[in-house]
Amino acid sequence: MAAVVPVWARALLLVDRAVLSTVRLAALVRTELLLAGLSTSEREAVNAAVFSAEDTYAPGGPAFAQGLFAWERETLATAPFPAAGRVLLGGAGGGRELAGLCALGYDVVAFEPAPALSDALATVAAQHPGARALRGAYADLVLAVGGGGGPLAALVGERYDGVVLGWASLSHLTDAGERAELFAALRALAPTAPVLLSYLGPDDDGRANGRVERLRAPLRRGLARVLRSAPAAEGAGFVPGAGFYQRFTAAEIEALATAAGYDVALHEREPYPHALLRPRA
Ligand SMILES: C[S@@+](CC[C@H](N)C(=O)[O-])C[C@H]1O[C@@H](n2cnc3c(N)ncnc32)[C@H](O)[C@@H]1O
Structure with a gap:
């Protein structure tokens, strides 16, 4: 005879489901309120604070310890990425890519906005001539390339042979205008440099599934109506350990690149979404 699930176990599983749904709902409401209520620069200030608290990216942390990922190594070894020269590295975290690029023989000029990570980055850079x-x-x-000075003014006027946008850092630009400005600035600053970028793809967090998730779109629209603002973009989100982010489809990445004057030399979804762009002549 088939065993019957005891009443107490059934009750426990029901309570468990209710708790999980409540936690998911709270996270969804939190994310939508934050997305609706914060400006682009406020979101970026939150991201800097979030990443400053993430020591996984600094020396001694598990992400740093991995060194360059296999897909990064393969792409760096793929034309048109240069085999040598000076690389501009943005969203550099605590220096994982900087150390890897230097070990491959590149000179690296790197920048990172999160204060604690940029301190770690400076320490790693000091170990590499x-x-x-x-x-x-x-x-x-963007400000520096536009002639406005600022903390990255020293980057302007140098020659760069390649550009690396650090691991998924492009996905932390949640404003479409800012993404377009970044690529226009890269094109102006380093007109002949191929660009390696990576990003969060559309299905990375499985958000499209689940009953709670169905409340997201109406809540987003409702908040936009109340605040008389545009609703947050499809694919925009927030998680406590990684801040605000934007997920992209492959077509969105290719449209962004093409509009800025780049051809897509390589574009892979696995094991992590990444692309190599070649500046159009
Ligand atoms: C997933 S972490 C990767 C860190 C580092 N590249 C690595 O692979 O270890 C994403 C990085 O993007 C940076 N980032 C977030 N928003 C940024 C922005 N607006 N401009 C430049 N970098 C940003 C974060 O501070 C963080 O260091």
Whole structure:
């Protein structure tokens, strides 16, 4: 005879489901309130604080310890990425890519906005004669290239043979205008440099599944109506350990690159979404 699930076990599982749904609902409401209520620069200030508290990216942390990922190594070894020269590295965290790039023989000029990580980055850069580190965000690069000075002004006027946008850092630009400005600035600053970028793909967190998730779109629309603002973009989100982020489809990445004057030389979804862009002549 088949065993019957005891009443107490059934009750426990029901309570467990209710608790999980409540936690998911609270996270969803938190995310939507934050997305609706904060400006782009406020979101970036939150991200800097969130990443400053994440020592996984600094020396001694598990992400740093991995060194360059296999897909990064393969892409760096793929034309048109240069085999040598000076690389501009943004969203550099605590220096994981900087150390890896220096070990491959590149000179590296790196920047990172989160204060604690940029301190770690400076320490790592000091151990590599061909490396330099600055504190700053992509918006600061745009400002500097536009002649407005700022913390990354020293990056302007140098020659770069390649550009690396650090692991998924592009996904922390949640404003479409800011992303377009970044690529225009890269094109102006380093007109012949291929760009390696990586990003969060559309299915990375399985958000599209689940009953609670169905409340997201109406809540987003409702908040936008109340605040008389545009609703947060499809694919925008927030998680406590990684701050605000934007998920992209492959087509969105290719449209962004093409509009800025790049051809897509390589674009892979696995094991992590990444692309190599070649500046159009
Ligand atoms: C997933 S972490 C990767 C860190 C480092 N590249 C690594 O692989 O270890 C994403 C990085 O993007 C940076 N980031 C977030 N927003 C940024 C922005 N607006 N401009 C530049 N970097 C940003 C974060 O501070 C963080 O260091």
